[in-house]
Amino acid sequence: MPTEEETVCKMNARNRRIVFQALSGGPSQRFDPGDPPDDGGEPRLDVWGFKDSRFTIDAANNVVLEGTRYPLSGQELPAFLPWLRSTFQADIKAEDIHPSLYPTRIPESCASEEILRALRAVVGEHLTIEPEQRLRRGHGHTQAEMYAIKYGHLERIPDVVVFPGSENEVIALVKLAEERSLVLRPYGGGTCVNEALRCPAEEERTIVAVDMGRMNRIRWIDPVNRMACLQAGAVGRLVVAQLAEHGFTIGHEPDSIEFSTVGGWIATH
Structure with a gap:
Protein backbone atom coordinates (compact mmCIF):
# COMPACT_ATOMS: atom_id res chain seq x y z
CA MET A 1 0.00 0.00 0.00
CA PRO A 2 1.42 3.44 -0.91
CA THR A 3 1.85 5.88 1.92
CA GLU A 4 -0.26 9.03 2.13
CA GLU A 5 2.78 11.07 1.12
CA GLU A 6 3.39 8.89 -1.97
CA THR A 7 -0.28 9.19 -2.98
CA VAL A 8 -0.17 12.99 -2.71
CA CYS A 9 3.02 13.10 -4.79
CA LYS A 10 1.42 10.97 -7.51
CA MET A 11 -1.70 13.17 -7.53
CA ASN A 12 0.40 16.33 -7.79
CA ALA A 13 2.39 14.84 -10.67
CA ARG A 14 -0.85 13.90 -12.45
CA ASN A 15 -2.28 17.38 -11.94
CA ARG A 16 0.89 18.94 -13.34
CA ARG A 17 0.55 16.78 -16.45
CA ILE A 18 -3.09 17.83 -16.88
CA VAL A 19 -2.20 21.51 -16.55
CA PHE A 20 0.70 21.10 -18.98
CA GLN A 21 -1.51 19.31 -21.49
CA ALA A 22 -4.15 22.03 -21.24
CA LEU A 23 -1.62 24.81 -21.73
CA SER A 24 0.23 23.04 -24.53
CA GLY A 25 -2.93 22.10 -26.36
CA GLY A 26 -2.36 18.37 -26.27
CA PRO A 27 -3.33 15.67 -26.21
CA SER A 28 -6.54 17.05 -27.62
CA GLN A 29 -9.52 16.26 -29.80
CA ARG A 30 -10.29 19.77 -30.93
CA PHE A 31 -13.10 20.16 -33.42
CA ASP A 32 -14.79 23.03 -35.20
CA PRO A 33 -18.47 23.20 -34.17
CA GLY A 34 -19.40 25.22 -37.25
CA ASP A 35 -21.29 28.46 -37.58
CA PRO A 36 -23.33 29.75 -34.63
CA PRO A 37 -27.05 28.91 -34.63
CA ASP A 38 -29.48 31.39 -36.16
CA ASP A 39 -32.39 31.93 -33.78
CA GLY A 40 -33.78 34.88 -35.71
CA GLY A 41 -32.97 37.21 -32.84
CA GLU A 42 -32.61 40.67 -34.36
CA PRO A 43 -32.11 43.31 -31.64
CA ARG A 44 -34.14 46.51 -31.73
CA LEU A 45 -32.21 49.73 -32.21
CA ASP A 46 -34.30 51.93 -29.92
CA VAL A 47 -34.96 49.78 -26.83
CA TRP A 48 -33.65 46.71 -25.04
CA GLY A 49 -34.99 43.53 -26.62
CA PHE A 50 -35.69 41.76 -29.88
CA LYS A 51 -37.77 43.07 -32.77
CA ASP A 52 -40.13 40.11 -32.46
CA HIS A 98 -45.14 59.13 -23.52
CA PRO A 99 -44.56 58.31 -27.21
CA SER A 100 -40.96 57.86 -28.21
CA LEU A 101 -39.57 60.40 -30.67
CA TYR A 102 -36.86 58.00 -31.84
CA PRO A 103 -34.87 58.68 -33.88
CA THR A 104 -34.27 62.24 -32.79
CA ARG A 105 -31.63 64.48 -34.36
CA ILE A 106 -28.64 62.36 -35.40
CA PRO A 107 -25.26 64.05 -36.00
CA GLU A 108 -23.96 63.82 -39.55
CA SER A 109 -20.92 61.71 -40.32
CA CYS A 110 -17.61 63.57 -40.42
CA ALA A 111 -15.84 60.76 -42.31
CA SER A 112 -14.20 62.05 -45.49
CA GLU A 113 -14.29 60.14 -48.77
CA GLU A 114 -10.55 59.60 -48.38
CA ILE A 115 -11.05 57.95 -45.00
CA LEU A 116 -13.92 55.82 -46.32
CA ARG A 117 -11.79 54.62 -49.23
CA ALA A 118 -8.99 53.68 -46.85
CA LEU A 119 -11.42 51.75 -44.63
CA ARG A 120 -12.92 49.94 -47.62
CA ALA A 121 -9.43 48.86 -48.60
CA VAL A 122 -9.38 46.95 -45.30
CA VAL A 123 -12.94 45.62 -44.83
CA GLY A 124 -14.38 45.91 -48.34
CA GLU A 125 -18.05 46.89 -48.31
CA HIS A 126 -18.47 45.78 -44.71
CA LEU A 127 -18.99 49.32 -43.43
CA THR A 128 -21.83 51.78 -43.10
CA ILE A 129 -22.46 55.45 -42.42
CA GLU A 130 -26.23 54.91 -42.08
CA PRO A 131 -27.43 57.28 -39.33
CA GLU A 132 -29.35 54.84 -37.11
CA GLN A 133 -26.59 52.24 -37.31
CA ARG A 134 -24.03 54.85 -36.25
CA LEU A 135 -26.32 56.05 -33.46
CA ARG A 136 -26.70 52.52 -32.09
CA ARG A 137 -22.93 52.16 -31.79
CA GLY A 138 -22.71 55.45 -29.92
CA HIS A 139 -24.52 54.56 -26.72
CA GLY A 140 -25.09 51.84 -24.16
CA HIS A 141 -28.17 51.20 -22.04
CA THR A 142 -27.98 53.65 -19.17
CA GLN A 143 -31.23 55.45 -18.42
CA ALA A 144 -29.69 58.76 -19.51
CA GLU A 145 -28.52 57.37 -22.86
CA MET A 146 -31.83 55.67 -23.66
CA TYR A 147 -33.75 58.83 -22.76
CA ALA A 148 -31.44 60.87 -24.97
CA ILE A 149 -32.10 58.82 -28.12
CA LYS A 150 -35.87 59.02 -27.58
CA TYR A 151 -36.44 62.57 -26.36
CA GLY A 152 -33.15 64.45 -26.73
CA HIS A 153 -30.03 63.74 -28.72
CA LEU A 154 -26.41 62.65 -28.48
CA GLU A 155 -23.99 65.36 -29.53
CA ARG A 156 -21.34 62.99 -30.87
CA ILE A 157 -21.58 59.47 -32.27
CA PRO A 158 -19.32 57.31 -34.49
CA ASP A 159 -18.83 58.63 -38.01
CA VAL A 160 -18.61 55.20 -39.58
CA VAL A 161 -19.16 51.58 -38.54
CA VAL A 162 -16.85 48.86 -39.84
CA PHE A 163 -17.31 45.09 -39.55
CA PRO A 164 -13.94 43.29 -39.65
CA GLY A 165 -14.02 39.60 -40.47
CA SER A 166 -10.58 38.47 -39.37
CA GLU A 167 -7.72 39.18 -37.01
CA ASN A 168 -5.67 40.50 -39.93
CA GLU A 169 -8.37 43.06 -40.71
CA VAL A 170 -8.42 44.19 -37.08
CA ILE A 171 -4.64 44.61 -37.15
CA ALA A 172 -4.92 46.58 -40.40
CA LEU A 173 -7.56 48.85 -38.85
CA VAL A 174 -5.30 49.61 -35.89
CA LYS A 175 -2.44 50.41 -38.25
CA LEU A 176 -4.69 52.67 -40.33
CA ALA A 177 -5.87 54.44 -37.18
CA GLU A 178 -2.26 55.17 -36.24
CA GLU A 179 -1.51 56.51 -39.71
CA ARG A 180 -4.66 58.64 -40.09
CA SER A 181 -5.25 59.60 -36.45
CA LEU A 182 -8.59 57.81 -36.26
CA VAL A 183 -10.44 56.93 -33.06
CA LEU A 184 -11.33 53.22 -32.88
CA ARG A 185 -14.14 52.16 -30.54
CA PRO A 186 -14.82 48.40 -30.30
CA TYR A 187 -18.47 47.37 -30.22
CA GLY A 188 -19.97 44.05 -29.14
CA GLY A 189 -23.60 43.98 -28.03
CA GLY A 190 -23.94 47.57 -26.88
CA THR A 191 -25.31 46.51 -23.49
CA CYS A 192 -22.91 48.43 -21.24
CA VAL A 193 -24.23 50.63 -18.45
CA ASN A 194 -21.02 52.56 -17.77
CA GLU A 195 -21.23 54.99 -20.73
CA ALA A 196 -18.19 53.34 -22.30
CA LEU A 197 -19.72 53.80 -25.77
CA ARG A 198 -20.53 57.50 -25.45
CA CYS A 199 -18.32 59.64 -27.64
CA PRO A 200 -16.78 62.82 -26.21
CA ALA A 201 -18.64 65.80 -27.65
CA GLU A 202 -15.37 67.65 -28.21
CA GLU A 203 -13.75 64.84 -30.26
CA GLU A 204 -12.81 66.25 -33.69
CA ARG A 205 -11.09 63.18 -35.14
CA THR A 206 -13.00 60.64 -37.20
CA ILE A 207 -14.58 58.07 -34.88
CA VAL A 208 -14.76 54.52 -36.21
CA ALA A 209 -16.95 51.97 -34.43
CA VAL A 210 -15.41 48.51 -34.87
CA ASP A 211 -18.38 46.15 -34.74
CA MET A 212 -17.19 42.61 -34.00
CA GLY A 213 -20.39 40.98 -35.25
CA ARG A 214 -18.73 39.09 -38.11
CA MET A 215 -16.15 37.54 -35.78
CA ASN A 216 -18.78 35.60 -33.87
CA ARG A 217 -17.72 31.95 -33.97
CA ILE A 218 -16.55 29.28 -31.59
CA ARG A 219 -13.30 28.46 -33.38
CA TRP A 220 -12.89 25.11 -31.69
CA ILE A 221 -13.99 23.01 -28.75
CA ASP A 222 -11.55 20.71 -26.97
CA PRO A 223 -13.60 18.10 -25.06
CA VAL A 224 -10.48 16.50 -23.54
CA ASN A 225 -9.08 19.63 -21.91
CA ARG A 226 -12.52 21.22 -21.49
CA MET A 227 -11.46 24.32 -23.39
CA ALA A 228 -12.89 26.40 -26.21
CA CYS A 229 -11.60 29.20 -28.41
CA LEU A 230 -14.17 31.93 -28.97
CA GLN A 231 -14.01 35.03 -31.13
CA ALA A 232 -14.66 38.38 -29.49
CA GLY A 233 -17.96 38.94 -31.29
CA ALA A 234 -19.53 35.66 -30.16
CA VAL A 235 -22.93 36.45 -28.59
CA GLY A 236 -23.60 34.95 -25.17
CA ARG A 237 -26.92 33.23 -25.84
CA LEU A 238 -25.61 31.67 -29.06
CA VAL A 239 -22.41 30.48 -27.37
CA VAL A 240 -24.51 28.77 -24.69
CA ALA A 241 -26.79 27.17 -27.29
CA GLN A 242 -23.93 25.89 -29.42
CA LEU A 243 -21.92 24.53 -26.49
CA ALA A 244 -25.04 22.76 -25.23
CA GLU A 245 -25.21 20.83 -28.50
CA HIS A 246 -21.96 19.15 -27.45
CA GLY A 247 -22.74 18.71 -23.76
CA PHE A 248 -20.92 21.79 -22.44
CA THR A 249 -21.81 25.13 -20.93
CA ILE A 250 -20.03 28.21 -19.59
CA GLY A 251 -19.73 29.46 -16.04
CA HIS A 252 -20.69 33.02 -16.85
CA GLU A 253 -24.29 34.21 -17.15
CA PRO A 254 -24.67 38.00 -16.99
CA ASP A 255 -28.13 39.57 -17.20
CA SER A 256 -27.16 40.79 -20.66
CA ILE A 257 -26.31 37.31 -21.99
CA GLU A 258 -28.90 37.50 -24.79
CA PHE A 259 -27.04 40.38 -26.44
CA SER A 260 -23.59 40.84 -24.89
CA THR A 261 -20.47 39.32 -26.40
CA VAL A 262 -17.38 37.50 -25.20
CA GLY A 263 -15.24 40.54 -26.02
CA GLY A 264 -17.51 42.73 -23.92
CA TRP A 265 -17.31 40.33 -21.00
CA ILE A 266 -13.52 40.46 -21.10
CA ALA A 267 -13.42 44.25 -21.45
CA THR A 268 -15.65 44.72 -18.41
CA HIS A 269 -14.08 41.85 -16.42
Whole structure:
Protein backbone atom coordinates (compact mmCIF):
# COMPACT_ATOMS: atom_id res chain seq x y z
CA MET A 1 0.00 0.00 0.00
CA PRO A 2 1.42 3.44 -0.91
CA THR A 3 1.85 5.88 1.92
CA GLU A 4 -0.26 9.03 2.13
CA GLU A 5 2.78 11.07 1.12
CA GLU A 6 3.39 8.89 -1.97
CA THR A 7 -0.28 9.19 -2.98
CA VAL A 8 -0.17 12.99 -2.71
CA CYS A 9 3.02 13.10 -4.79
CA LYS A 10 1.42 10.97 -7.51
CA MET A 11 -1.70 13.17 -7.53
CA ASN A 12 0.40 16.33 -7.79
CA ALA A 13 2.39 14.84 -10.67
CA ARG A 14 -0.85 13.90 -12.45
CA ASN A 15 -2.28 17.38 -11.94
CA ARG A 16 0.89 18.94 -13.34
CA ARG A 17 0.55 16.78 -16.45
CA ILE A 18 -3.09 17.83 -16.88
CA VAL A 19 -2.20 21.51 -16.55
CA PHE A 20 0.70 21.10 -18.98
CA GLN A 21 -1.51 19.31 -21.49
CA ALA A 22 -4.15 22.03 -21.24
CA LEU A 23 -1.62 24.81 -21.73
CA SER A 24 0.23 23.04 -24.53
CA GLY A 25 -2.93 22.10 -26.36
CA GLY A 26 -2.36 18.37 -26.27
CA PRO A 27 -3.33 15.67 -26.21
CA SER A 28 -6.54 17.05 -27.62
CA GLN A 29 -9.52 16.26 -29.80
CA ARG A 30 -10.29 19.77 -30.93
CA PHE A 31 -13.10 20.16 -33.42
CA ASP A 32 -14.79 23.03 -35.20
CA PRO A 33 -18.47 23.20 -34.17
CA GLY A 34 -19.40 25.22 -37.25
CA ASP A 35 -21.29 28.46 -37.58
CA PRO A 36 -23.33 29.75 -34.63
CA PRO A 37 -27.05 28.91 -34.63
CA ASP A 38 -29.48 31.39 -36.16
CA ASP A 39 -32.39 31.93 -33.78
CA GLY A 40 -33.78 34.88 -35.71
CA GLY A 41 -32.97 37.21 -32.84
CA GLU A 42 -32.61 40.67 -34.36
CA PRO A 43 -32.11 43.31 -31.64
CA ARG A 44 -34.14 46.51 -31.73
CA LEU A 45 -32.21 49.73 -32.21
CA ASP A 46 -34.30 51.93 -29.92
CA VAL A 47 -34.96 49.78 -26.83
CA TRP A 48 -33.65 46.71 -25.04
CA GLY A 49 -34.99 43.53 -26.62
CA PHE A 50 -35.69 41.76 -29.88
CA LYS A 51 -37.77 43.07 -32.77
CA ASP A 52 -40.13 40.11 -32.46
CA SER A 53 -41.02 40.70 -28.79
CA ARG A 54 -42.58 43.58 -26.86
CA PHE A 55 -44.81 44.26 -23.87
CA THR A 56 -48.27 45.74 -24.56
CA ILE A 57 -51.51 46.31 -22.66
CA ASP A 58 -54.50 44.52 -24.20
CA ALA A 59 -58.19 45.45 -24.30
CA ALA A 60 -58.74 43.76 -20.93
CA ASN A 61 -56.11 46.08 -19.41
CA ASN A 62 -53.66 43.24 -18.89
CA VAL A 63 -49.96 43.29 -19.75
CA VAL A 64 -49.06 40.84 -22.54
CA LEU A 65 -45.66 39.88 -23.94
CA GLU A 66 -46.15 39.71 -27.71
CA GLY A 67 -44.27 37.22 -29.87
CA THR A 68 -43.30 33.57 -29.50
CA ARG A 69 -39.68 33.74 -28.32
CA TYR A 70 -40.18 33.15 -24.59
CA PRO A 71 -42.26 30.72 -22.49
CA LEU A 72 -44.10 33.82 -21.21
CA SER A 73 -44.94 35.03 -24.73
CA GLY A 74 -48.64 35.39 -25.49
CA GLN A 75 -49.72 35.08 -21.87
CA GLU A 76 -51.76 37.69 -20.03
CA LEU A 77 -50.31 39.01 -16.77
CA PRO A 78 -53.44 40.23 -14.93
CA ALA A 79 -51.66 40.81 -11.61
CA PHE A 80 -48.81 42.90 -13.00
CA LEU A 81 -50.45 46.35 -13.29
CA PRO A 82 -52.21 46.06 -9.91
CA TRP A 83 -48.87 45.15 -8.35
CA LEU A 84 -47.20 48.19 -9.97
CA ARG A 85 -49.96 50.51 -8.79
CA SER A 86 -49.78 49.16 -5.25
CA THR A 87 -46.00 49.11 -5.03
CA PHE A 88 -45.28 52.53 -6.55
CA GLN A 89 -48.53 54.26 -5.56
CA ALA A 90 -49.03 55.31 -9.18
CA ASP A 91 -52.16 55.07 -11.32
CA ILE A 92 -50.83 53.50 -14.51
CA LYS A 93 -53.23 53.71 -17.47
CA ALA A 94 -52.87 52.13 -20.90
CA GLU A 95 -53.71 55.41 -22.64
CA ASP A 96 -51.30 57.45 -20.52
CA ILE A 97 -48.16 57.04 -22.60
CA HIS A 98 -45.14 59.13 -23.52
CA PRO A 99 -44.56 58.31 -27.21
CA SER A 100 -40.96 57.86 -28.21
CA LEU A 101 -39.57 60.40 -30.67
CA TYR A 102 -36.86 58.00 -31.84
CA PRO A 103 -34.87 58.68 -33.88
CA THR A 104 -34.27 62.24 -32.79
CA ARG A 105 -31.63 64.48 -34.36
CA ILE A 106 -28.64 62.36 -35.40
CA PRO A 107 -25.26 64.05 -36.00
CA GLU A 108 -23.96 63.82 -39.55
CA SER A 109 -20.92 61.71 -40.32
CA CYS A 110 -17.61 63.57 -40.42
CA ALA A 111 -15.84 60.76 -42.31
CA SER A 112 -14.20 62.05 -45.49
CA GLU A 113 -14.29 60.14 -48.77
CA GLU A 114 -10.55 59.60 -48.38
CA ILE A 115 -11.05 57.95 -45.00
CA LEU A 116 -13.92 55.82 -46.32
CA ARG A 117 -11.79 54.62 -49.23
CA ALA A 118 -8.99 53.68 -46.85
CA LEU A 119 -11.42 51.75 -44.63
CA ARG A 120 -12.92 49.94 -47.62
CA ALA A 121 -9.43 48.86 -48.60
CA VAL A 122 -9.38 46.95 -45.30
CA VAL A 123 -12.94 45.62 -44.83
CA GLY A 124 -14.38 45.91 -48.34
CA GLU A 125 -18.05 46.89 -48.31
CA HIS A 126 -18.47 45.78 -44.71
CA LEU A 127 -18.99 49.32 -43.43
CA THR A 128 -21.83 51.78 -43.10
CA ILE A 129 -22.46 55.45 -42.42
CA GLU A 130 -26.23 54.91 -42.08
CA PRO A 131 -27.43 57.28 -39.33
CA GLU A 132 -29.35 54.84 -37.11
CA GLN A 133 -26.59 52.24 -37.31
CA ARG A 134 -24.03 54.85 -36.25
CA LEU A 135 -26.32 56.05 -33.46
CA ARG A 136 -26.70 52.52 -32.09
CA ARG A 137 -22.93 52.16 -31.79
CA GLY A 138 -22.71 55.45 -29.92
CA HIS A 139 -24.52 54.56 -26.72
CA GLY A 140 -25.09 51.84 -24.16
CA HIS A 141 -28.17 51.20 -22.04
CA THR A 142 -27.98 53.65 -19.17
CA GLN A 143 -31.23 55.45 -18.42
CA ALA A 144 -29.69 58.76 -19.51
CA GLU A 145 -28.52 57.37 -22.86
CA MET A 146 -31.83 55.67 -23.66
CA TYR A 147 -33.75 58.83 -22.76
CA ALA A 148 -31.44 60.87 -24.97
CA ILE A 149 -32.10 58.82 -28.12
CA LYS A 150 -35.87 59.02 -27.58
CA TYR A 151 -36.44 62.57 -26.36
CA GLY A 152 -33.15 64.45 -26.73
CA HIS A 153 -30.03 63.74 -28.72
CA LEU A 154 -26.41 62.65 -28.48
CA GLU A 155 -23.99 65.36 -29.53
CA ARG A 156 -21.34 62.99 -30.87
CA ILE A 157 -21.58 59.47 -32.27
CA PRO A 158 -19.32 57.31 -34.49
CA ASP A 159 -18.83 58.63 -38.01
CA VAL A 160 -18.61 55.20 -39.58
CA VAL A 161 -19.16 51.58 -38.54
CA VAL A 162 -16.85 48.86 -39.84
CA PHE A 163 -17.31 45.09 -39.55
CA PRO A 164 -13.94 43.29 -39.65
CA GLY A 165 -14.02 39.60 -40.47
CA SER A 166 -10.58 38.47 -39.37
CA GLU A 167 -7.72 39.18 -37.01
CA ASN A 168 -5.67 40.50 -39.93
CA GLU A 169 -8.37 43.06 -40.71
CA VAL A 170 -8.42 44.19 -37.08
CA ILE A 171 -4.64 44.61 -37.15
CA ALA A 172 -4.92 46.58 -40.40
CA LEU A 173 -7.56 48.85 -38.85
CA VAL A 174 -5.30 49.61 -35.89
CA LYS A 175 -2.44 50.41 -38.25
CA LEU A 176 -4.69 52.67 -40.33
CA ALA A 177 -5.87 54.44 -37.18
CA GLU A 178 -2.26 55.17 -36.24
CA GLU A 179 -1.51 56.51 -39.71
CA ARG A 180 -4.66 58.64 -40.09
CA SER A 181 -5.25 59.60 -36.45
CA LEU A 182 -8.59 57.81 -36.26
CA VAL A 183 -10.44 56.93 -33.06
CA LEU A 184 -11.33 53.22 -32.88
CA ARG A 185 -14.14 52.16 -30.54
CA PRO A 186 -14.82 48.40 -30.30
CA TYR A 187 -18.47 47.37 -30.22
CA GLY A 188 -19.97 44.05 -29.14
CA GLY A 189 -23.60 43.98 -28.03
CA GLY A 190 -23.94 47.57 -26.88
CA THR A 191 -25.31 46.51 -23.49
CA CYS A 192 -22.91 48.43 -21.24
CA VAL A 193 -24.23 50.63 -18.45
CA ASN A 194 -21.02 52.56 -17.77
CA GLU A 195 -21.23 54.99 -20.73
CA ALA A 196 -18.19 53.34 -22.30
CA LEU A 197 -19.72 53.80 -25.77
CA ARG A 198 -20.53 57.50 -25.45
CA CYS A 199 -18.32 59.64 -27.64
CA PRO A 200 -16.78 62.82 -26.21
CA ALA A 201 -18.64 65.80 -27.65
CA GLU A 202 -15.37 67.65 -28.21
CA GLU A 203 -13.75 64.84 -30.26
CA GLU A 204 -12.81 66.25 -33.69
CA ARG A 205 -11.09 63.18 -35.14
CA THR A 206 -13.00 60.64 -37.20
CA ILE A 207 -14.58 58.07 -34.88
CA VAL A 208 -14.76 54.52 -36.21
CA ALA A 209 -16.95 51.97 -34.43
CA VAL A 210 -15.41 48.51 -34.87
CA ASP A 211 -18.38 46.15 -34.74
CA MET A 212 -17.19 42.61 -34.00
CA GLY A 213 -20.39 40.98 -35.25
CA ARG A 214 -18.73 39.09 -38.11
CA MET A 215 -16.15 37.54 -35.78
CA ASN A 216 -18.78 35.60 -33.87
CA ARG A 217 -17.72 31.95 -33.97
CA ILE A 218 -16.55 29.28 -31.59
CA ARG A 219 -13.30 28.46 -33.38
CA TRP A 220 -12.89 25.11 -31.69
CA ILE A 221 -13.99 23.01 -28.75
CA ASP A 222 -11.55 20.71 -26.97
CA PRO A 223 -13.60 18.10 -25.06
CA VAL A 224 -10.48 16.50 -23.54
CA ASN A 225 -9.08 19.63 -21.91
CA ARG A 226 -12.52 21.22 -21.49
CA MET A 227 -11.46 24.32 -23.39
CA ALA A 228 -12.89 26.40 -26.21
CA CYS A 229 -11.60 29.20 -28.41
CA LEU A 230 -14.17 31.93 -28.97
CA GLN A 231 -14.01 35.03 -31.13
CA ALA A 232 -14.66 38.38 -29.49
CA GLY A 233 -17.96 38.94 -31.29
CA ALA A 234 -19.53 35.66 -30.16
CA VAL A 235 -22.93 36.45 -28.59
CA GLY A 236 -23.60 34.95 -25.17
CA ARG A 237 -26.92 33.23 -25.84
CA LEU A 238 -25.61 31.67 -29.06
CA VAL A 239 -22.41 30.48 -27.37
CA VAL A 240 -24.51 28.77 -24.69
CA ALA A 241 -26.79 27.17 -27.29
CA GLN A 242 -23.93 25.89 -29.42
CA LEU A 243 -21.92 24.53 -26.49
CA ALA A 244 -25.04 22.76 -25.23
CA GLU A 245 -25.21 20.83 -28.50
CA HIS A 246 -21.96 19.15 -27.45
CA GLY A 247 -22.74 18.71 -23.76
CA PHE A 248 -20.92 21.79 -22.44
CA THR A 249 -21.81 25.13 -20.93
CA ILE A 250 -20.03 28.21 -19.59
CA GLY A 251 -19.73 29.46 -16.04
CA HIS A 252 -20.69 33.02 -16.85
CA GLU A 253 -24.29 34.21 -17.15
CA PRO A 254 -24.67 38.00 -16.99
CA ASP A 255 -28.13 39.57 -17.20
CA SER A 256 -27.16 40.79 -20.66
CA ILE A 257 -26.31 37.31 -21.99
CA GLU A 258 -28.90 37.50 -24.79
CA PHE A 259 -27.04 40.38 -26.44
CA SER A 260 -23.59 40.84 -24.89
CA THR A 261 -20.47 39.32 -26.40
CA VAL A 262 -17.38 37.50 -25.20
CA GLY A 263 -15.24 40.54 -26.02
CA GLY A 264 -17.51 42.73 -23.92
CA TRP A 265 -17.31 40.33 -21.00
CA ILE A 266 -13.52 40.46 -21.10
CA ALA A 267 -13.42 44.25 -21.45
CA THR A 268 -15.65 44.72 -18.41
CA HIS A 269 -14.08 41.85 -16.42
